[in-house]
Amino acid sequence: MLKLEDVAFRHGRQPVLSGFSLEARAGEVLALVGPTGCGKTTALRLLAGLEVPERGRVLVDGKLAAADGRLVIPPERRGVAMVFQRLALWPHMTVAGSLEFVMGARVPPADRPARVRAILGELGIADLAGRRPGELSGGQAALAAVARALAQAPRALLLDEPFGGLDPELREATRGKVFALARAQGLAAVYVSHLREEVERCADRMAELNSVPEPVVREG
């Protein structure tokens, strides 16, 4: 569903990715692991369309989305949702308000409250609908960010270590819940982590990204 082909990317003069390829398929969870600073977040941002590769191609559903410094499909048209590392919940909106906002024109206004209740219910946070980000605990905020991403009705879900701030037990429970939902909805999910052991047990495939210039990609 999402594909990076031989992409290269630099921040200023510093190379971050070079000759890197990756494929995320519908209905499965791909874990992207590697040490801090190796370019995992950049790979997600390339898939989302928030960055454009200097070299190589990005494909969405087999269509060219970006290539060689050129953006072809803008981020909002890729059907991709992202849960950011810092969650990025909008401080001026309630949880329900954020979900309704991202639904936009896709869902008629009259249907939005029911849809919001359904998504929050699936994640077990229906009682948080009226709260703002400042009134949520770390775990609640992480689930609210996932709920917001799912409210976009995406075909791919990108998770940039969003549960890093949670204690191990809560992290595992939250991650399990989100992965199960992603698989059930047939999403292509990419989960970034710097802890290999953490994702080995629960991801369907794993790609390892070591430092540039020769990234090693291993699937299995």
Add this chain to the structure above:
Amino acid sequence: MRTSTAISWLVVPAVVGLLLAPLAAFFAAGADLSRLAADPYLRSLKLGSGAAALALILGLPAGWALAGAGRGSRWMLSGALAVLLVPPYLAASVWLIFAGKLGLVGFSDRALSLVPEAMRGFLEGWNLVGAAAVLAGSLWPCVALSAAGALAAVGREEREAALLARGRWGRFVGVELPAALPAALAGAALVFALAATEVGATDLFLVNAATRDILKGFEVSHDYSASAGRALPLLVFALAGGAGLGLLLVGRVFPQMATARIAPAPAGRSPQLHAWALLAATLGAVLAGLAWNAGSPAAVARAATGESGVVLRSLGLAAGGATGALVLGAAAVWAASRARGRSGAALLAAALALLSLPLILPGTLWGIGALRLREWTGDAGAWLFDGPLMLVWSGAARGAFAAAAIIEAGRRSTASELFEAARLAGAGRVDRLWLAIRLMPGHVAAAWLVAGALALGELGAAVQIAPPGWDTLQVRVFNEMHNYHGVTTAALAFLTTAATAAVAALVALLPHRSDRSYTTHGTNDQERSRTRC
């Protein structure tokens, strides 16, 4: 009461009292309310409203461009700061030279008789509309900088989340505008306050607003009570405005803004073009207008050499005022920050609110109050009131709020653990003070430079208190502009504007350079972009 809290409650009132003593003397004279007239205040209201509305329209789109972190945005930031620091009467003089009877209108009238009688008042700028336009052109950065601060507080990931879900328009309407608009409105309220209390530009335009009414009334009668009566509504208004500023800066309103760090904002081409055009019209045109009127670089050099006395004197007095503003403003912030809990925040807000009074209220009131103090102290106060110290004092009073606000921003952005670690390691108060200076050199330098630019541009008080032989650049230029627009006057005005623009450029670059040295733990691109800026 804890010792630290007791020190706070001693130092803050002492600093505020020292800087506001002439203002207290002005109003202590007793207000004769029979001289209070409604018409001048009505004009001030119109002037402030017009300037605020226009500044909002001009400044809000520029906020998007200023919120960026690229080199272009840095230069825009310095340009906006320069526009804000250049005294509005200099921009007013350019308007008069080019659009007034000395320029286009006069030429058209004399040579071609093209100007319709009904339009002449507007085109010459001898009216309220012209003054409001010039003040909006000088004060729009209040709106743009407020909006930029609020946009920066939103954060890049929050914007990107909205972009992924709703596209650019959705991001603008759903996330960026709700963040920027309240802050921009607060900036427009500040524009209203500064425009309604501006004295130099209104006097040049002959708009008999409240500030000019007070000035002219005092020049005619030297009646302190009548002046205090005329100014009483201004005091109430300034106190309300100061309280709003104080609450804003301690994070009681728009708490995100108080901790905002400029982060890369997705400024499109349109906001950037708008911001550059605005800077060209409000800073470039002023510089070009004054340079054109001065004639040639040689004329400017001749003026600088011929009038080197007043130039050097003004720079020296401004440096003295800036140093006083920095020391006193930092002392107030330091003392207030030592008071714990809610009382500390309230004390800091109150200190900032009161320190803003010499900036919001016309300098005329401070100057008249100083004359009043001079009368009260008689010969005993001659050493202070009849020498240059008075001008240093007025410069310090005008710059203290800005210095305190910048130092407070630096204090907030420096982790308290750094000082706690030093304390645990046995560092004394002097060592910790030195540590604070080392940790935020950009903020300290910016506070001094901004206070210096404000002191250099101080006019209202200097007109009243400058002793014979100690007139400043502002007094010289302003007085001569009333009579003629000679080459020397224009050259001196150009030098003032260029010096202020140079100061603004330094200010915009300084914090950037100092903050970079703390980028030690940025890991991914997001980290880097946040810590870098």
